Amino acid sequence: MNGHPLLKVEDVHVHFGGIAALAGVNLSVPEGLIYGLIGPNGSGKTTLFNVITGFIRPDRGHVTFAGRRLDGLSPDAVARAGVCRTFQSHRQPVTMTVMENMLLAAPMQSGESLFRAATRFAAVRGEERGNLERAYEILDMVMLGDKANEYAGSLSGGQKKLLSLAQALMNGPRMILLDEPVAGVNPRLIEDIAAIIRKLCHGGQNFLVVEHNMKVIRSLCDQVSVLDAGHIIAEGEPEEVLGRQDVLEAYLARSGTEARPDAVRQE
Amino acid sequence: MTDFLIYLATMVGIWGILSLSLNLQYGVTGLVNLGHIVFFMLGAYISTIMVVLAGWPIFLGMAAGVVAAAAFGALMALPTSNLQQDYWAISTLAAAEIVRLVFLNTQLGGPYSGAAFGMSGIPRPLRAYFTSGSYDLFYMVMVLTVLAICLALCWWVLATPFGRTIKALREGDHVPLALGKRIATFRIRSMALGGGIGGLAGALFAHYNAFISPQYFLPLETFIVWAMVILGGAGNFVGVIVGTVIIQSIYNSTRFLKDFVPIDQALLGSLRMILIAVLIILVILYMPKGLIPERRRRYERPPAAQG
Numbered sequence: 001m002n003g004h005p006l007l008k009v010e011d012v013h014v015h016f017g018g019i020a021a022l023a024g025v026n027l028s029v030p031e032g033l034i035y036g037l038i039g040p041n042g043s044g045k046t047t048l049f050n051v052i053t054g055f056i057r058p059d060r061g062h063v064t065f066a067g068r069r070l071d072g073l074s075p076d077a078v079a080r081a082g083v084c085r086t087f088q089s090h091r092q093p094v095t096m097t098v099m100e101n102m103l104l105a106a107p108m109q110s111g112e113s114l115f116r117a118a119t120r121f122a123a124v125r126g127e128e129r130g131n132l133e134r135a136y137e138i139l140d141m142v143m144l145g146d147k148a149n150e151y152a153g154s155l156s157g158g159q160k161k162l163l164s165l166a167q168a169l170m171n172g173p174r175m176i177l178l179d180e181p182v183a184g185v186n187p188r189l190i191e192d193i194a195a196i197i198r199k200l201c202h203g204g205q206n207f208l209v210v211e212h213n214m215k216v217i218r219s220l221c222d223q224v225s226v227l228d229a230g231h232i233i234a235e236g237e238p239e240e241v242l243g244r245q246d247v248l249e250a251y252l253a254r255s256g257t258e259a260r261p262d263a264v265r266q267e
Numbered sequence: 268m269t270d271f272l273i274y275l276a277t278m279v280g281i282w283g284i285l286s287l288s289l290n291l292q293y294g295v296t297g298l299v300n301l302g303h304i305v306f307f308m309l310g311a312y313i314s315t316i317m318v319v320l321a322g323w324p325i326f327l328g329m330a331a332g333v334v335a336a337a338a339f340g341a342l343m344a345l346p347t348s349n350l351q352q353d354y355w356a357i358s359t360l361a362a363a364e365i366v367r368l369v370f371l372n373t374q375l376g377g378p379y380s381g382a383a384f385g386m387s388g389i390p391r392p393l394r395a396y397f398t399s400g401s402y403d404l405f406y407m408v409m410v411l412t413v414l415a416i417c418l419a420l421c422w423w424v425l426a427t428p429f430g431r432t433i434k435a436l437r438e439g440d441h442v443p444l445a446l447g448k449r450i451a452t453f454r455i456r457s458m459a460l461g462g463g464i465g466g467l468a469g470a471l472f473a474h475y476n477a478f479i480s481p482q483y484f485l486p487l488e489t490f491i492v493w494a495m496v497i498l499g500g501a502g503n504f505v506g507v508i509v510g511t512v513i514i515q516s517i518y519n520s521t522r523f524l525k526d527f528v529p530i531d532q533a534l535l536g537s538l539r540m541i542l543i544a545v546l547i548i549l550v551i552l553y554m555p556k557g558l559i560p561e562r563r564r565r566y567e568r569p570p571a572a573q574g
Contacts, residue, residue: 092438092442
């Protein structure tokens with residue numbers, strides 16, 4: 001739990017036109033945790049995800065991962081540096097099967113070069129077989145093993161969330177960023193997804209999670225940070241942070257369409 | 268009648284190769300290339316220039332046409348790989364027209380050659396070994412063999428991890444990027460590969476027709492190739508060849524029908540374009556995935572992963 005932070009965000013600013021989406025965000029995520037990032041709608045959680053993963057360049061500030069600067073890298077370079085993210089909405093190629101999606105996610109495939117695919121036929125084939133076995137193992141773990149040859153487009157919302165988690169695992173990053181892993185998922189599947197994430201964390205996988213479901217945040221996260229209007233207003237253990245008055249007010253003050261004050265209070 | 272069928276089969280072969288290459292770019296990679304005819308044009312012109320003006324052997328000239336078209340494909344993708352799809356589509360249309368206008372305004376090999384006069388006297392490969400009657404048959408067999416080889420190549424490409432990645436690009440950049448793929452290089456390579464195959468079709472056309480002119484490479488020709496891909500089934504390589512057979516049969520029907528139907532040939536020529544248009548509308552309305560939709564690739568569970 002202690003030691004150097006694995007992921008460090010320092011003084012990150014992002015402006016969209018005249019609006020400050022992130023106004024000096026600092027975040028320090030230690031190794032070995034499920035770290036939660038919460039906050040009301042529009043507080044900048046997804047923007048922060050986009051900054052960490054290279055989809056948005058910060059106007060100011062640094063992102064460091066395992067001692068390496070990430071800001072300024074392209075999204076694919078961030079992924080290759082060991083940070084893999086999922087998306088809030090479903091973006092997986094729906095005209096590809098679940099298994100094709102999984103094999104796509106395998107890192108450093110030599111068959112992505114046609115020259116090597118042609119000249120090192122046996123090696124590429126062996127690599128494919130290894131990836132296929134690993135993909136089936138991961139799919140079995142997320143309960144999608146029997147959906148391997150279905151189109152990703154035919155999966156339910158919850159199953160698509162599981163597929164993006166499985167793809168991230170297949171990519172084998174040191175840290176996975178989950179953007180709302182249980183939003184819109186039926187309650188029974190939510191518990192399964194939370195259990196899978198917990199199990200993976202015990203196995204040494206690092207997670208940074210954005211989620212609105214406070215029950216899941218409480219049960220899942222070791223630590224949380226609360227983002228409000230582009231600032232981190234609180235951080236610490238979930239029980240303590242969610243009991244704080246200013247956190248409660250942040251949620252109450254901007255009760256939009258998806259306000260969650262009840263979820264915050266609920267015990 | 269036999270002559271007509273041999274001619275038709277040769278055209279199907281040449282345009283089939285061209286539609287395979289568009290399918291690789293659009294059907295698989297999702298690149299809306301509205302200037303696809305540029306590869307056909309470059310294959311035809313570069314091969315002709317190398318053979319007629321530089322005196323290269325015919326097959327070497329064809330290879331040069333393929334390389335030139337592939338290089339142009341990569342070049343088209345280089346500065347534009349970050350554009351949104353609609354802007355990208357317009358830039359491809361412009362690129363093709365620029366190349367055509369260059370050929371339209373460039374004299375090649377004498378005062379009455381090149382430019383709007385076109386280029387004539389393009390030699391036909393291995394012509395000396397055949398009688399004039401059997402040569403067309405030979406060329407048909409050669410073209411259809413090349414088509415089969417290109418089909419096998421496309422299938423192989425699709426089955427590689429490279430093929431899987433370009434297929435993922437068709438539905439957006441976000442997921443491939445988040446998984447660490449260098450998407451620009453995949454687009455460039457897909458354009459080069461499709462460009463090279465398109466160039467091969469152009470070279471085969473030039474040395475069959477023995478004459479080429481900028482008039483052959485108008486934007487309309489790109490849309491004929493699109494019609495073949497949409498009709499047959501984008502993403503399915505056999506489908507686009509079926510689409511080619513149908514479109515080419517309609518397109519060349521005037522030659523054949525003029526002996527049977529008492530309609531003015533110019534009118535018949537316009538009617539066939541209307542027929543193609545109606546077919547496309549019907550397919551888009553009722554079979555949006557084309558006559559032969561894309562096939563699903565199955566991955567059976569390996570014995571080591573029995574769950």
